[in-house]
Amino acid sequence: MATIDDVAKAAGVSKGTVSSVFSKKRPISRPVTERVLEVAKGLGYYPSHVARSLAIKKTMIAGLKMPISKDSVMSGFEIQMINGVIREFSKQGYRLLLDTLPEHDDPTQFSIDPVDGVIMLNPRKQDPRIERYNQMGIPLVLIGRPDPIEEQISYVDNDNRHLSLQVGQYLINLGHTAILFLNSSADMTVAIDRENGLAEAFQQSGQSYDQVHVMNYSRRQHANPTEYGYVSLKNIYEPNRFTAIITDTDRVALGVMRAARELGIDIPGELSVIALSNDATLAQEMTPALTSVELSAEMLGTEAAKILVEKMKDVDIVEQKIIEAKLVIRESCRLLK
Amino acid sequence: MATIDDVAKAAGVSKGTVSSVFSKKRPISRPVTERVLEVAKGLGYYPSHVARSLAIKKTMIAGLKMPISKDSVMSGFEIQMINGVIREFSKQGYRLLLDTLPEHDDPTQFSIDPVDGVIMLNPRKQDPRIERYNQMGIPLVLIGRPDPIEEQISYVDNDNRHLSLQVGQYLINLGHTAILFLNSSADMTVAIDRENGLAEAFQQSGQSYDQVHVMNYSRRQHANPTEYGYVSLKNIYEPNRFTAIITDTDRVALGVMRAARELGIDIPGELSVIALSNDATLAQEMTPALTSVELSAEMLGTEAAKILVEKMKDVDIVEQKIIEAKLVIRESCRLLK
DNA sequence: CTGAAAGCGCTTACAG
DNA sequence: CTGAAAGCGCTTACAG
Incomplete structure (x- = not known):
């Protein structure tokens, strides 16, 4: 060269x-x-981009820190979110560095990526990386809420608690109190937030939360989300035991519907189904069309990127944004008679 | 810092x-x-990663050159392919730089990305960027065939022509010769390769290709792939005009099936449906389960990444790899009686 | 409008 | 095992 x-x-x-x-x-x-x-x-x-970057101390690259598990594929939610991030950065002239490398404990191996800022997905509890980025002076925006929540940390998130509170109210208003909840993995903060929200709906309406049976997705037990839905219904369904079922995603609902067809259960006649969806493109194509929550994953990504772009201009900017999720009523839930 | x-x-x-x-x-x-x-x-x-990179003339970052259109989302195919690329690079200790920036004609604006090599998606005809990377001494691997094909260019691709030849033979053997082909956009090389393959199937069996009606997806006319399938069938279906339909992807097939339900057409009784699928996770969940071609998008990505890793060690390595696609027979096609 | 030179933060051959 | 110094390929304040 x-x-x-x-x-x-x-x-x-x-x-x-x-x-x-x-x-x-x-x-x-x-x-x-x-x-x-x-x-x-x-x-x-x-x-040379590298030489220029060293001289001007800017790379025009933003990082996306996203662990990728060895066996699984990105979820529809992640994909849409990434789409949003890419789109916004692209618009602003930034490139995206996808850092999916597993973490190292060896401090000697932790080198700074050539980025002007980073978006981090699904922060863990007391995530030590947050402090580290802070120390390095690298602007950081989280997608998902930090735990514990701190004033100085920028993030965007859905209000998962409120979202499942709404779903709970919706179902209770339709007369459903015997509910099967096919929640996401137990170790995710969303799973907890959702349970709390649902419990709150029951409490508000004076119903006993005992009528709700909660299950959690587990990578070991279930081959994929669709199987999770299929197997769960096949295994534990008994007539009249549940009148409604809340699924983690529309893929799970897909499995539920397949099982229901095989078991001769009419949806929504005998069983109402609603998804806390991650991937809304599917819901409207299902039969019956699936009532679900629109999380606006792409918007989460877009907003996170926007905030990061601001922070890269001025590190002191802090913004915390809740993206509204909305219930999209289609055909898979019915008033209990 | x-x-x-x-x-x-x-x-x-x-x-x-x-x-x-x-x-x-x-x-x-x-x-x-x-x-x-x-x-x-x-x-x-x-x-500092940047300073080190300048000194050692290596970044341990691989680039993925992938134009992103303003309005559309990544297709299932792209997503799976990216997944494969990420996974392989991650395994080998490389990070991925997603370059979705639109191209610039201004030579002054064309700066080298801080990458050790790049994977380029969907090269265009006579793509000038290929020569440019060559000139810069940056290892390059294409996903999709270069046009024209050259000995010195590394790439991985499906054999789209052969794949649709197989599909054609399969349908003809079932007795279907009146076929509606909902192909992809006309400007993609895959669309042409597929048509040629299908025509060859007809020629081999002595059938007239006139019985095939080919349509092309167009972003302007169709809101999304599912709509493409839905609208197409609604508009041009007349009983007995077609006995089988080949769709670009399973999403298109989803629209076809919805339209068929509304029109009271029985699949596969009256109409056989087969997809040259890009996203196989859906096919098995549809009702009836969709017969489709498995393109192994993830493997395309993985293989491209592997070749690039080799090339980054030794630029002179050239490898061209065809990934086998296989026909997965499910329930949506039937012998014509 | 243009040049000379210091500086960005590392690595590495050479010397000890 | 460790140090001094040149070099990686740019940018930029200073000077003219």
Whole structure:
């Protein structure tokens, strides 16, 4: 690869001049510009991003910290969210560095990524990385709530508690109190938030939460979300035991519906189904069309990216944003008679 | 941010020593190592990836060049493929830089990304970027075939022509010759390859290809793939005009099935449906389960990544790999009586 | 409008 | 096992 020096020499100018021709940060005369460009082209010269980054201390790259488990694929939720992040960064001229590398405990191996800021997915409890980014002076925005919540941390999240409170109210108003809840993995903060929200709905309406049977997704037990729904219903359904079922995602609901067909259960006649969906493209195509919650995953991503772009200009900016989820009523739930 | 100099001074050693403590490239005595590490921790020092990259001329980052259209979301195919790429790179210790920035004609704006190699999606005809990467000495692997095909270019691809030849033979053997083909966008090389393959199937069996009606997806006409399938069938179906339908993806087939339900067409009784699928997770959940082609999108990604890793070690390596697609027969096609 | 030179924060061959 | 110094390829304040 030709360097700026090669071009400077071949064009008979200083490298400062070559630099200016490419960066346009200071005006260079027409003839000189043309000569430099021509020489550069002949030599196949392109400025080195790395060298420039070192000099200006900016990379125009934003990082997305997202652990990827060995066996599983990205969920519809993650994909949509990433889509939102990419779209926004792309619009603002940033590239995205996907860091899916597993974490290292060896402090010696923890090198700073070449990024101007990072978005971190699903922070864990007391996540030590948050402090580390802070220490490094790298702007950070979380997707998902930090635990514990702190004033100085920027993040975007759904209000999962409120969302399942609404779902609970909706079902209770339809007369459903015997509910099977196919929740997500127990170790996720969302799972807890959702349970609390549902419990609150029951409490508010004076119903006993005992009528709710909660199950959790587990990667060991279930091959995939659809199987989770299918197997769960097949195994534990008895007529009249549940009148409604809340699923983690629409994929889970897909499995539930398949099982229901095989068991001869009419949806929504005998059983109402509602999904706390992660991937809304499917819901409207199912038969019956699935009533679900629209999480706006893409918007979560977009908003996180927007906040990060602001923070990369001014580290002191802090913004916390709750993205509204909305209940989309379709055809899979019915008033209990 | 503390630099290597700060640490060196505070620890009373040279920066070469600090460097060695972190890179482990030469042995440093136990006591010195500990002192350096302690000082580094106190100062919140982490090595700068950018500076190191400049010095060693390697970034351990691979690029994924993938244009993202303003309005559309990634397809299931793209997502799975990216998944494969990420997984393989992650395994090999590389990070992934997603470059979705639109292309610039201004040569002045074309800066080299901080990557050791790149994977490029869907190369266009006579794609000028291929030559450019070559010129820059950056290892390149394509996903999708280059046009024209050249000996020195590495790529992985499906054999789309052969794949639709197989599908054609399968349908013809079932007695279907009046076929509606809901193909992908006309401007993609896959669309052409597929048509050729299907035509070949007809020719081989001595059937007239005139019985095939080909349509192309168009972003302007169709809101999304599902709508494409739905609208197409609604608009042009007349009893006995077609006995089988080949769809671009399973999403398109989903729309076809919805339209068929509304029109009272029995699948597969009256109409056989088969998808040249991009996203196989759906096919098995549909009713009836969709017969489709498994493209192994994830494997395309994995293989491309593997080849790139090799090329990043030795630029001269060239590998071209065809990933076998296989027909997965489920329930949506039936022998024509 | 252009040049000379210091600086960005690392690595590494050379010397001891 | 450790240090001093040159080098990686850019940018930029200073000077003219």
